Amino acid sequence: xxxxxxxxxxxxxxxxxxxxxxxxxxxxxxxxxxxxxxxxxxxxxxxxxxxxxxxxxxxxxxxxxxxxxxxxxxxxxxxxxxxxxxxxxxxxxxxxxxxxxxxxxxxxxxxxxxxxxxxxxxxxxxxxxxxxxxxxxxxxxxxxxxxxxxxxxxxxxxxxxxxxxxxxxxxxxxxxxxxxxxxxxxxxxxxxxxxxxxxxxxxxxxxxxxxxxxxxxxxxxxxxxxxxxxxxxxxxxxxxxxxxxxxxxxxxxxxxxxxxxxxxxxxxxxxxxxxxxxxxxxxxxxxxxxxxxxxxxxxxxxxxxxxxxxxxxxxxxxxxxxxxxxxxxxxxxxxxxxxxxxxxxxxxxxxxxxxxxxxxxxxxxxxxxxxxxxxxxxxxxxxxxxxxxxxxxxxxxxxxxxxx
Amino acid sequence: xxxxxxxxxxxxxxxxxxxxxxxxxxxxxxxxxxxxxxxxxxxxxxxxxxxxxxxxxxxxxxxxxxxxxxxxxxxxxxxxxxxxxxxxxxxxxxxxxxxxxxxxxxxxxxxxxxxxxxxxxxxxxxxxxxxxxxxxxxxxxxxxxxxxxxxxxxxxxxxxxxxxxxxxxxxxxxxxxxxxxxxxxxxxxxxxxxxxxxxxxxxxxxxxxxxxxxxxxxxxxxxxxxxxxxxxxxxxxxxxxxxxxxxxxxxxxxxxxxxxxxxxxxxxxxxxxxxxxxxxxxxxxxxxxxxxxxxxxxxxxxxxxxxxxxxxxxxxxxxxxxxxxxxxxxxxxxxxxxxxxxxxxxxxxxxxxxxxxxxxxxxxxxxxxxxxxxxxxxxxxxxxxxxxxxxxxxxxxxxxxxxxxxxxxxxxxxxxxxxxxxxxxxxxxxxxxx
Numbered sequence: 001x002x003x004x005x006x007x008x009x010x011x012x013x014x015x016x017x018x019x020x021x022x023x024x025x026x027x028x029x030x031x032x033x034x035x036x037x038x039x040x041x042x043x044x045x046x047x048x049x050x051x052x053x054x055x056x057x058x059x060x061x062x063x064x065x066x067x068x069x070x071x072x073x074x075x076x077x078x079x080x081x082x083x084x085x086x087x088x089x090x091x092x093x094x095x096x097x098x099x100x101x102x103x104x105x106x107x108x109x110x111x112x113x114x115x116x117x118x119x120x121x122x123x124x125x126x127x128x129x130x131x132x133x134x135x136x137x138x139x140x141x142x143x144x145x146x147x148x149x150x151x152x153x154x155x156x157x158x159x160x161x162x163x164x165x166x167x168x169x170x171x172x173x174x175x176x177x178x179x180x181x182x183x184x185x186x187x188x189x190x191x192x193x194x195x196x197x198x199x200x201x202x203x204x205x206x207x208x209x210x211x212x213x214x215x216x217x218x219x220x221x222x223x224x225x226x227x228x229x230x231x232x233x234x235x236x237x238x239x240x241x242x243x244x245x246x247x248x249x250x251x252x253x254x255x256x257x258x259x260x261x262x263x264x265x266x267x268x269x270x271x272x273x274x275x276x277x278x279x280x281x282x283x284x285x286x287x288x289x290x291x292x293x294x295x296x297x298x299x300x301x302x303x304x305x306x307x308x309x310x311x312x313x314x315x316x317x318x319x320x321x322x323x324x325x326x327x328x329x330x331x332x333x334x335x336x337x338x339x340x341x342x343x344x345x346x347x348x349x350x351x352x353x354x355x356x357x358x359x360x361x362x363x364x365x366x367x368x369x370x371x372x373x374x375x376x377x378x379x380x381x382x383x384x385x386x387x388x389x390x391x392x393x394x395x396x397x398x399x400x401x402x403x404x
Numbered sequence: 405x406x407x408x409x410x411x412x413x414x415x416x417x418x419x420x421x422x423x424x425x426x427x428x429x430x431x432x433x434x435x436x437x438x439x440x441x442x443x444x445x446x447x448x449x450x451x452x453x454x455x456x457x458x459x460x461x462x463x464x465x466x467x468x469x470x471x472x473x474x475x476x477x478x479x480x481x482x483x484x485x486x487x488x489x490x491x492x493x494x495x496x497x498x499x500x501x502x503x504x505x506x507x508x509x510x511x512x513x514x515x516x517x518x519x520x521x522x523x524x525x526x527x528x529x530x531x532x533x534x535x536x537x538x539x540x541x542x543x544x545x546x547x548x549x550x551x552x553x554x555x556x557x558x559x560x561x562x563x564x565x566x567x568x569x570x571x572x573x574x575x576x577x578x579x580x581x582x583x584x585x586x587x588x589x590x591x592x593x594x595x596x597x598x599x600x601x602x603x604x605x606x607x608x609x610x611x612x613x614x615x616x617x618x619x620x621x622x623x624x625x626x627x628x629x630x631x632x633x634x635x636x637x638x639x640x641x642x643x644x645x646x647x648x649x650x651x652x653x654x655x656x657x658x659x660x661x662x663x664x665x666x667x668x669x670x671x672x673x674x675x676x677x678x679x680x681x682x683x684x685x686x687x688x689x690x691x692x693x694x695x696x697x698x699x700x701x702x703x704x705x706x707x708x709x710x711x712x713x714x715x716x717x718x719x720x721x722x723x724x725x726x727x728x729x730x731x732x733x734x735x736x737x738x739x740x741x742x743x744x745x746x747x748x749x750x751x752x753x754x755x756x757x758x759x760x761x762x763x764x765x766x767x768x769x770x771x772x773x774x775x776x777x778x779x780x781x782x783x784x785x786x787x788x789x790x791x792x793x794x795x796x797x798x799x800x801x802x803x804x805x806x807x808x809x810x811x812x813x814x815x816x817x818x819x820x821x822x823x824x825x826x827x828x829x830x831x832x833x834x835x836x837x838x
Contacts, residue, residue: 018589029662036666043693050692121448122441123455137819138812139773141787146812149804342678349780360684370688377684378677385676 047371062367063088069362071353073269084363091358092380098275098354099341105280106340107333110287117292128288135285141346144278148350151270155179158261174254176262181269183255183262192249200239207231271352275344283340287333294329295321327399334392341384355380469493469805479799497803498810501794505810508629508784509793515560518620519632522557525550526639534825537832551643558636561622562614568606572599588745625701629784631814633703637785638772641710645771646764648711649718650757654748656719657726667719674716679774682709687781706778714771721763725756758833765826769819776815786811 017027051057063085070080075093078086117128135143158178161170170176176183189197214225243250255265298321306320347354348361355377364373429435442452472492476499477483483494498505507516529550532543552566576599584591628636655667674682686705694700729752737747757764779788790807794800800807 025660029660032660032663032666046695047692049696050694053696119448119451120441120444121451121455124451127455127459133820134816137769137773137816137823139776139787139815141776141779142808142812142815145787145791146804146808149808153802153804345678345680346777346780348680356678356680360681364684364688370684371692374681374684374689378681381678381681382673382676386672 058372059369060372062363062369062372065367067363068366071358073272073353084359084367087363088355088359088376091353091355094272094352095341095344095347095354095356098272098279098347098352099337099344101276102279102283102340102344103337105276106283106287106336109280109284110336111291113284113288114291114295117288118295132285132288135282136289140278140282140343141349143282144274144346144350147278148270148274151181151274152179155270158257161257161262170255174252176255176257178262179270180261181267182273184266184268185252185254186264186266188251188253190249190251192246195246196239196243196250199242200235203235203238206234210234269352271347271350274350275347275352279340279343283336283343286339287336290329290332290336291325294325297328298324330399331392331396334388334395338385338388341388342381345381473806475499480801480803493806494803495806497794497800497806501800504630504789504794505786505807506630507632508627508789510627510629510784511623511632512621512627515621515623518557518560522554523632523635525553525557529554534829556620558628558632559623559625560618560620562610562618563620564606564610564613568603568610571606572602575599575602588743625703628703630789631786633778633783633785634772634775636703637707637710637775637778638768640707641714641775642768642771644707644711645714645718648715649722650753652715652719653722653726656723671716671719674713675720679710679713679777680780682713683777683781685709702781702783706781706783710771710775714767717767717770718764721760721767722756724763725758725760726752728759729755761833762826762830765822769822772819772822773815786814 017023064083066081067084067087068080069087071078071087071090073094074090075097076090078090113128113131116124117132119125119128155177156179158176158180161176161178174185210230211227214227217223217225253264255262255267257263302320302324303316306316311319344354345356345360348356351357359373359380360377364370367373426432430439443449468491470493472487472490473495474483474486474492475495477486477494477496478500480494480497483496487494503513503516507519511519528543529547532539532541532547549570552570555569556563556566576595579598580591580595582591583594652667652671655663656671658664658667683706686709687702690705690709691700733751733755734747737751742750776785776787778785779791782788784792790811794807795803
């Protein structure tokens with residue numbers, strides 16, 4: 001007869017901290033924690049000593065002082081008497097502006113190039129391959145500078161538009177490309193202008209409701225309503241009708257050559273355009289590859305199965321391929337948006353006043369508050385990045401294949 | 405009874421086969437190809453015509469500019485006189501300033517052969533790693549020596565410094581191979597202590613016997629510039645960041661919460677900020693955190709920050725590779741009785757790194773392109789040289805296209821070459837069934 005007995009309880013010995021896998025991880029974690037604490041303490045004490053030696057302190061009071069510099073491209077009111085904080089806000093808005101413009105444009109370029117790379121047309125396929133390889137393999141900084149050079153050194157000066165023998169002319173008498181920026185007409189709202197805009201917004205809601213209704217009708221009765229032309233009609237007809245009924249309350253202010261420069265309308269600086277298009281074309285090449293990979297990831301059997309169900313090519317794309325491809329395309333697409341936002345900090349190379357140009361550039365140099373300014377700068381980008389990643393995680397969880 | 409043809413007496417019977425006829429002209433050769441690939445439908449034909457028109461315009465506007473280019477002149481004014489108003493590029497700036505574009509404007513002229521030789525030897529050193537299946541593994545010895553040799557060639561100065569640096573690694577390796585049979589941790593920490601001790605003693609000896617005249621004259625870091633600076637930053641930071649990246653990735657996968665969170669915070673922080681802010685840190689902030697009186701080169705500070713940046717990205721790539729391995733591999737390693745370092749070295753990492761190669765190459769190419777950002781903190785790399793000394797000089801003020809075109813081509817050649825190599829390597833390493 002055998003009896004099972006528990007193994008004798010080992011008492012804890014010090015050597016078990018190194019040799020017993022149950023305790024060893026605590027040892028390692030303790031060592032790592034101590035190393036990090038020691039590193040931080042070391043860097044901190046260096047910082048304190050260096051600051052004391054230089055007679056400096058850490059303070060954010062400079063944010064409230066008048067900045068004393070001007071920003072030519074701005075979305076909100078700002079002058080040289082405004083505070084450094086306001087300059088930073090102008091910079092943040094400029095960063096968000098160029099990132100938004102570049103994201104939209106890059107998506108258009110990228111999707112077009114990615115789809116055309118899969119085209120049956122040999123020449124188009126090769127052209128798109130050249131575009132993608134050429135732009136992916138050259139630093140974006142060089143593209144930014146090249147486009148900036150076009151904007152400042154190649155385009156004509158405003159005075160070239162003057163006189164009868166003008167060497168340059170405005171596009172449609174409305175848009176002027178000059179080396180001081182691009183001048184475009186700006187809309188002016190008379191009384192009633194808001195009604196037109198509200199009507200247009202209401203039309204958008206109307207289109208959404210129409211499409212929902214059509215889908216519901218299709219599922220309930222199998223009757224297919226036309227989609228495209230009714231949508232266009234709902235979208236534009238009411239706004240145009242109201243626009244003319246109210247006596248054209250929205251007009252355009254055209255830029256005009258006065259003195260040495262154009263007046264009126266909106267000015268888009270060359271630096272903004274350089275940054276915008278360089279980021280869009282460069283990132284567009286990466287997005288094109290993502291789109292191509294996403295579409296190719298859908299197996300050919302899906303297309304064939306859809307075709308054997310009797311779907312037309314357009315519907316195969318819309319109902320079968322794209323919903324599956326988007327699951328592959330969107331996560332890298334969002335990380336490309338993140339890259340655009342981070343790369344927009346290259347604005348400093350062409351003098352576009354984004355947050356890096358204001359807070360990390362002129363403010364830093366004027367006040368000498370390097371640590372504070374760089375810390376705030378990093379914090380801003382960190383917040384943007386982390387919030388975009390959070391959005392991406394939510395999306396990924398939403399579209400994840402539900403495994404059972 | 406039998407019916408023979410002669411009895412029926414037909415008018416004509418063919419006795420041999422006809423030769424094959426050529427297919428119709430529209431179904432063969434280039435015409436068929438063009439019909440199928442270029443003009444298979446209305447929209448396709450429109451696309452083709454549009455592409456041909458755009459190619460035509462690009463060629464018509466670029467060809468005379470390239471063909472009429474002036475390769476020999478001293479300044480842009482002279483260049484324009486030679487051209488007499490005709491369209492043409494002023495490529496003379498490239499021949500005139502070629503050395504500046506490659507080496508920066510401060511590197512001593514008579515020493516250009518040193519970085520040149522280091523560049524050529526880079527291929528010799530990289531070859532056994534890149535084509536490990538085809539070259540003898542003994543060549544790896546030269547690869548191990550190369551960093552010290554390249555440092556000595558490019559920076560010059562007393563030869564004792566790189567020799568002691570190398571010696572420290574050798575001592576560390578010897579200690580490691582002695583102690584690793586007892587335990588991995590003992591070998592790891594023992595080798596670090598031994599190497600550090602060697603370097604400390606070596607540093608004292610080097611500074612004690614520093615000779616007045618050295619074989620290769622010392623070139624200070626701030627004299628580095630041009631494309632050489634991009635290449636130095638690119639190769640150094642990529643090769644340093646791979647071991648750090650592996651460590652960070654393993655730390656992030658670890659089941660020790662403190663180590664995991666240290667790695668997560670580092671990786672997410674570095675990935676969340678643009679490289680340019682890290683370069684600002686290297687330029688203006690890092691000095692505050694170093695011991696008072698210490699004077700690090702800007703180039704070393706930049707290397708530290710770019711390496712930190714790259715290792716975070718490489719860590720994420722390798723983490724993807726680790727996650728892609730089936731759990732069975734980890735369990736198989738455990739069931740063989742391997743401990744953690746053995747399992748990682750022998751089973752997990754070889755497979756995970758193989759999966760991560762395309763991602764690592766992507767990071768490397770991106771990083772190499774990002775080295776141009778150092779021009780923003782007033783270092784004179786290729787872009788910095790062009791925007792600074794060359795375009796600001798009176799001779800070449802206004803030669804934009806030729807210079808930026810040359811810079812774009814230099815980067816394109818390197819980056820495209822690396823990505824082609826990585827595709828070849830992927831095919832080479834594919835052991836799965838096709």
